[in-house]
Amino acid sequence: MILRTGALWLGLFALYLGLAGQAGLHEAVTGAVVAALATAWACRVRRHAQRRFAWPAGALRHGGRTFAGLVPATARTGRVLLRAALTGFHPGHALRRPFRRGPEDDPxxxxxxxxxxxxxxxxxxxxxLRADPGRDEALVHALGAPGPASDPRWLA
Incomplete structure (x- = not known):
């Protein structure tokens, strides 16, 4: 618990300093206070939460792939929206994609x-749009042509 709390504080402190735009004593003190308050809030929420969450295996791999695909997806979106503006074509549609939910009570x-x-x-x-409990599918709104078949555990 102490190791996790320390890592959370350190990560929030580093995030604050990275986003501050400059380094100095004022930023370091403010970052330490903000990180401490945010860490205390996160620990309190975690202690009193009725639903527990745990860091899932594979999150970094899928998160990295998602962030790596943001630039090409933004370019595709720009092309689709430009074409829609010029032709009046409505590019959006809803897709039902398989999404394996797993046990509801497992963190x-x-x-x-x-x-x-x-x-x-x-x-x-x-x-x-929707990922209802009890259904192993998600309703996803997409622009342009549907992407490749997704991993049913990650929708990506």
Whole structure:
């Protein structure tokens, strides 16, 4: 618990300093205070949460692939929207994609579902509309041609 809390504080502190734009004593003190407050808030939420989440296996691999695909997806989206503006063609459509939910009470599966839905919605050319409990599918809105068949555990 202490190791996880320390890593969270360190990560938030580094994020603050990276986004501050300059390095100095004022930024370091402010970053330490903000990281401490955010860490305390996260620990309190984690302690009192009714639904538990765990960091899912494969999240870094799928997250890296998602972030690596943002530039090409943005270019595709720009082309599709430009064509739609010039021709009046409506490029959006909803797709039902397989999405294996897994057990509802398993923290690792809950974390995987949360990461999968967030990563699937980060792309500028698609986002998740619905992923209802009890159904092993997700309704995804997409621009342009449908992408390749997705991994049913990650929607990516």
């Amino acid at each position: 690792a599966e809950a974390g995987r579902r949360a990461c999968a839905l967030l990563l699937a919605s980060l792309s500028p050319d698609s986002f998740v």
